[in-house]
Amino acid sequence: MPTTQIREITAAARLDNVRYAIRDLACVADEVAIQGHKILPLNIGDPITFDFQTPRHLIEAVHKAMRDGKNGYAPSSGIKEALEAIRGEAARKGINTVQDVFVTSGVSESVDICLAALVNPGENILTPSPDYPLYSAVLAKLGIELNTYDLNEEDGWQPDLLDIKRKITPRTRAIVLINPNNPTGSVCSRKMLEQLAELARRHNLVLFADEIYDKLILDDDQHIALAAVAPDVPVVTFGGLSKNYLAPGWRIGWGVVSGEAAAVKPYAEGIGKLLRSRLCANHPEQYAIKAALEGPQDHLPEVRKKLRVRRDLTVKWCNSTPRVSCVSPRGAFYAYPRLDIPEGDDVFVRELLIQKHVLVVHGSGFGQKAGTKHFRIVFLPDEKTLKNAYSAIAEFMRERYP
Ligand code: PLP
Numbered sequence: 001m002p003t004t005q006i007r008e009i010t011a012a013a014r015l016d017n018v019r020y021a022i023r024d025l026a027c028v029a030d031e032v033a034i035q036g037h038k039i040l041p042l043n044i045g046d047p048i049t050f051d052f053q054t055p056r057h058l059i060e061a062v063h064k065a066m067r068d069g070k071n072g073y074a075p076s077s078g079i080k081e082a083l084e085a086i087r088g089e090a091a092r093k094g095i096n097t098v099q100d101v102f103v104t105s106g107v108s109e110s111v112d113i114c115l116a117a118l119v120n121p122g123e124n125i126l127t128p129s130p131d132y133p134l135y136s137a138v139l140a141k142l143g144i145e146l147n148t149y150d151l152n153e154e155d156g157w158q159p160d161l162l163d164i165k166r167k168i169t170p171r172t173r174a175i176v177l178i179n180p181n182n183p184t185g186s187v188c189s190r191k192m193l194e195q196l197a198e199l200a201r202r203h204n205l206v207l208f209a210d211e212i213y214d215k216l217i218l219d220d221d222q223h224i225a226l227a228a229v230a231p232d233v234p235v236v237t238f239g240g241l242s243k244n245y246l247a248p249g250w251r252i253g254w255g256v257v258s259g260e261a262a263a264v265k266p267y268a269e270g271i272g273k274l275l276r277s278r279l280c281a282n283h284p285e286q287y288a289i290k291a292a293l294e295g296p297q298d299h300l301p302e303v304r305k306k307l308r309v310r311r312d313l314t315v316k317w318c319n320s321t322p323r324v325s326c327v328s329p330r331g332a333f334y335a336y337p338r339l340d341i342p343e344g345d346d347v348f349v350r351e352l353l354i355q356k357h358v359l360v361v362h363g364s365g366f367g368q369k370a371g372t373k374h375f376r377i378v379f380l381p382d383e384k385t386l387k388n389a390y391s392a393i394a395e396f397m398r399e400r401y402p
Contacts, residue, residue: 017140019133019365028350029359040389042378043359045182045333047246050380051306054247055299058288062250065287074283076276078103078254082289086239089293090256093214094228095237100257100268103281103289107212107238107253112138113278114236114255117270118206119144119173125208126167126175128159130336130366130374132182132210147172148367153338156327157186161195168199174206175199177226180213183366183376184336185311185329187217190224197230206267207235212253213332215244215300218308221330227258234259234267241285243332245292246299250285307333310379310386317390323397335377336363341401345373351400356392 029039041049048054077083078101086101104110115138119125127135129148136146149167150160164175177196179188188196200207209226217223227235240253257268311329318326318337326337339345349362363374379386 014140014143017146018137019140025349025353025359025361025365028353032353032357037357039353040358040381040385040392042381042386042389043361043376045243045378045380046248047243047303047333047380048248050385051382052246052303052380053299055245055292055296057295058241058245058247058291061287061291062284065284070284070287072283074103074280074286076278076280077101077272078281078289079283079286082254082286085290085293086254086256089239090227090237090258093211093225093237095225095231095235095256095258096228097231097258097260098256099259099261099264100271101254102271102275103252103254103286104275105251105253105281106242106248107210107240108134109251109278109281110236110238110240110253110255111135111208111210113271113274114208115139115174116142117274118267123171123173124169125173126164128176128178128181128367130183130363130368131176132178133366135176136367149175150369151181151184151186153327153369153372156330157181157184157336158188158192159196161192161199164196164199168203168205172203172205174208176208176210178210179226180211180216180223180331181334182213182332183334183361184327185218185332185334186327187221187223187330188226190229193224193226193229196226197233200230200233205234207233209235209237211237212240213243214239216304216307216333217331218304218311219330223331227256231258232260234264241288241292244300245288246303247285247288247292250288251282252285252289254289307379310381310383311335313383313386314377314379314390317386317394321390321394321397323401329379333378333380335379336366336374337377339363339373339375341373341397345375348373349375352393352396356396358389358392358396360393 124147237256242248345362
């Protein structure tokens with residue numbers, strides 16, 4: 001028997017700041033499920049969990065690729081036909097100064113690589129608050145201190161430009177814009193995009209335009225690509241199959257680098273280095289990219305129609321329920337209602353889960369202005385499920401805050 005006892009292996013200290021509330025709550029949910037309760041999951045933005053299906057022709061394309069033996073490694077940047085299709089899509093979005101495109105394992109990997117390829121210790125990247133927590137998790141992993149700018153609830157959750165101006169320092173390298181937004185469902189106006197572009201131009205910043213929900217605009221407005229209004233500015237536009245094309249499990253995303261060629265060249269080379277160091281993205285699934293971007297788009301009107309009904313139901317419930325109010329989402333499938341309650345939104349969400357088995361995510365998991373409280377609803381479930389969930393939340397609130 002060895003005489004020395006193996007000591008505990010501690011995780012890296014920088015992980016203390018890695019949080020992902022959306023999945024972290026799953027542990028409490030598992031406990032509730034073990035006790036035999038059926039959970040109403042309004043927490044994860046996965047359309048496949050609900051009544052949405054990956055379009056058939058995408059599945060056929062991947063199936064064919066597998067049968068045709070496309071099961072080895074792919075080129076690090078992605079297969080040729082996918083890259084061409086992504087360039088074509090960028091042109092349709094009005095992005096005319098494309099310098100590079102690449103395929104990754106979801107937008108998640110694009111974000112990981114593009115942030116890592118840009119930022120040095122001591123520098124910072126402006127991220128929205130509330131934000132989709134991937135960005136803060138990646139920055140924490142890189143040991144980069146957060147520098148957040150507010151989204152303004154009073155202004156329909158648009159970026160607060162004054163706050164952005166205040167937060168730009170000589171060590172700021174980039175601004176992240178999520179449009180349509182997770183968790184608020186807001187969509188940016190052209191004027192807002194132009195103002196952001198001007199700020200980036202003036203301060204020599206990169207813009208990260210996360211447009212993964214760009215085909216899920218619920219009203220009559222048009223989605224405008226940030227890179228289209230900022231052809232000279234270095235922009236990385238993120239897109240993918242997870243949301244618009246209902247295939248989140250395939251883990252296919254991409255990045256489009258645009259701007260003036262000479263300005264973005266060294267950065268694009270840095271991204272290339274990291275792409276090569278992880279070999280490649282999932283190979284057979286890349287064959288769905290051309291099929292998605294150039295094939296039938298019939299599923300989209302259907303998806304938007306369902307989402308519009310579910311959004312309207314959600315907003316109507318929020319605005320007719322005491323202690324709840326909500327800016328109406330205009331894109332994606334998230335609502336971020338405000339709560340007027342005498343306790344933290346994390347307690348609200350935990351107790352709601354334990355007592356009524358409804359799973360939402362607390363605002364403190366995304367970030368919010370001091371003194372405000374919110375929770376995020378994913379309104380992907382069918383109307384019956386949503387109605388049941390909203391009755392349960394209303395009952396919970398009546399009992400807890402009489
Ligand atoms: N960006 C935003 C704004 C998201 O909401 C999500 C997923 O919910 C992602 C990126 C991650 O996407 P992917 O599945 O392509 O990694």
